[in-house]
Amino acid sequence: GAGVSQTPSNKVTEKGKYVELRCDPISGHTALYWYRQSLGQGPEFLIYFQGTGAADDSGLPNDRFFAVRPEGSVSTLKIQRTERGDSAVYLCASSLRVAGDTQYFGPGTRLTVL
């Protein structure tokens, strides 16, 4: 079946602009995660959803970052007033339930802030 999809695959924006990144998880997966991968680094956790609610947003770097999952499926990561330091690959993953389930990753969105 279809895997995790993310759009856009690439996003170039200017400093100070607002961006939205979309994640479409595997159908039926209730858990959804966002990670950020900076150049030369491993992915770092941002936020975790169980269903519609953000159960853990401790990885969000500051209040410019926000994510929603209004119907418990598609999620949108929103970044306000982008900064050059936000440039990275943003990864989304989903898992069937939560505890101990394998996380399946999407191909990522490469965000470049000029």
Place this chain on the structure above:
Amino acid sequence: GDSVTQMEGPVTLSEEAFLTINCTYTATGYPSLFWYVQYPGEGLQLLLKATKADDKGSNKGFEATYRKETTSFHLEKGSVQVSDSAVYFCALSVLNSGYSTLTFGKGTMLLVSP
């Protein structure tokens, strides 16, 4: 906090050579351990995992054994192929409050030449 340390790359090998990529971890709880692989232009894929001490994860000729006494999870393959060229990430997850998130190492690039 939890952390993963893996050997820096790139690791450059000839086809059919033996591969070892070292990974050690620090965790506050009892982690599950993973190796993910990222092929050029593709998303992260789970390669193998182990959930308890002395378990051996294996897939596609790769193996790793969960060593609690040395807090290690080294990746090995007896005979690498050109198609194994990719970035390999060691990761851990600890179940906390009914869910777990992944903590990744920085990744090790493997380059296999014919």
